[in-house]
Amino acid sequence: xxxxxxxxxGAGEFTVRKRKWSGVAVQGLVLMLFWCxxxxxxxxxxxxxxxxxxxxxxxxxxxxxxxxxxxKDVPEWERIQYGRLLKYIPxxxxxxxxxxxxxxxxVLHPRIPVSPLVLKFRADLPNAGASVVLGNSIxxxxxxxxxxxxxxxxxxxxxxxxxxxxxxxxxxxxxxxxLFRKSASNVVSGVHVVTSTEEL
Amino acid sequence: MSDLQxxxxxxxxxxxxxxxxxxxxxxxxxPDFFSRTHAAGxxxxxxxxxxxxxxxxxxxxxxxxxxxxxxxxxxxxxxxVGMHALAKxxxxxxxxxxxxxxxxxxxxxxxxxxx
Numbered sequence: 082x083x084x085x086x087x088x089x090x091g092a093g094e095f096t097v098r099k100r101k102w103s104g105v106a107v108q109g110l111v112l113m114l115f116w117c118x119x120x121x122x123x124x125x126x127x128x129x130x131x132x133x134x135x136x137x138x139x140x141x142x143x144x145x146x147x148x149x150x151x152x153k154d155v156p157e158w159e160r161i162q163y164g165r166l167l168k169y170i171p172x173x174x175x176x177x178x179x180x181x182x183x184x185x186x187x188v189l190h191p192r193i194p195v196s197p198l199v200l201k202f203r204a205d206l207p208n209a210g211a212s213v214v215l216g217n218s219i220x221x222x223x224x225x226x227x228x229x230x231x232x233x234x235x236x237x238x239x240x241x242x243x244x245x246x247x248x249x250x251x252x253x254x255x256x257x258x259x260l261f262r263k264s265a266s267n268v269v270s271g272v273h274v275v276t277s278t279e280e281l
Numbered sequence: 282m283s284d285l286q287x288x289x290x291x292x293x294x295x296x297x298x299x300x301x302x303x304x305x306x307x308x309x310x311x312p313d314f315f316s317r318t319h320a321a322g323x324x325x326x327x328x329x330x331x332x333x334x335x336x337x338x339x340x341x342x343x344x345x346x347x348x349x350x351x352x353x354x355x356x357x358x359x360x361x362v363g364m365h366a367l368a369k370x371x372x373x374x375x376x377x378x379x380x381x382x383x384x385x386x387x388x389x390x391x392x393x394x395x396x
Contacts, residue, residue, distance in 0.1 A: 118351065121344040181300050181327040184320055188307035196381045197316050220361035221326060226319055227361075228368040238315045238368065238378055 087148070095148040104146065109139040161210065165260050172256070173218055180223040183244065199228070199275040200237045200245055204254045207261045215257040222253065236275075248272075286338060293335030300328035313379035314371055322364035329356050 088094045116131040117123070187195055206212050216227040219237055224244025229236040239245040247253050251269035307320025333353050337346035 115351070118344060118347045177323070177327055177330075180323045181303075184307060184323050185300065185303040188303050188310055188320055188324075193310055193312070195311065195316055197313070197378055198380060199378055216365060217358070217361040220322065220364050221357075224319065226315065226322070226368055227365045228315070228372050236372075238319075240316055240319050 098147045100143060100147055105139055105143045108142060108146075109135050112138060161260055169256060169260060173221065176218075176222040180221065183223045184240070187240065195240055196242060198239050198242060198245075200225075200239055200248065200272065201275055202235055202237070202248070202272040203233050203270045204235060204258075205233060205270070206254070206258055211257055211261050214260065215254055218253060218257060219248065222247070286341070290335040290339035293331045293338060297328045297331030297333075297335060300324045300331065304328060314376055315368060315378045318364050318368055322360055326356060326360040329353075329360075 085097050086094055087097050112135045113131060116135060117128075120127050120131065187193060204212075204215060206215060212230055212233070216230050216235070219225050219227045219235070224240035225248060226238040226240075227235060228238050237245070237248065248269070249272050254269050301324065304320050304324030307324060308317050311317045311320055330353050333349045333356070337349040337353075340346040340349065
């Protein structure tokens, strides 16, 4: 029962993981908190309706969450280090502010000083969750936009060459890898600037 | 409500509006689809976050500001995913990014049209 396969019509075959009731409980608590914030009423009637909804949703989700949708979608995702995430989020927020100021400068400049290029690189990340975090972070930071992620290969559109610095020297991908691993050296390799459109 | 809270919320909403405006101008002024996505996505993300943050600041420590904070988190997660989906779909469709020092025929092929 630990790892069986299930076939879903029209979607393919998925691995089914072992059910973890602690995960279901945490999800239920988060949903209940969400309900309380959105409803803003704390009498017995509204709380009990909320608890009933949370119960139904948690039980439905408990079945879906057992499916493994990607090859690298391992429960390692649960091993994200929340302490490091707390340091990462303010850093990312600052990067978003810098990004927006930079875009504002480029857009409002009379000559629009852009010279876009496309960058290809490999990043050795531990799991699919890390790829999602890195992809989103790239999109939000100065002048870079994730176009495609194939396995561990990232295709990134860069607005101005100077803005790709933190990707090329691996600052950000390494930070993301450290969210999931104890230690990480430079995870970026094979940086390659796509110069002709035929390569895409 | 203290004057400081009032002032900070006004400043945040004003800055947010500025970034939204920049995003809109960028969509018109930048040369091709991919660079326009930069303007649409990044500036708007910060713009919406600032406006909602300013409103939460105005509201103070209430349930309503908690709702606004949830909306901020949602925007911060959903916007980059949307930008990525747009860019990926454009590339799949065959739209090539414009490159100034490219082979010279890029400008004419902006309409895309399969690979």
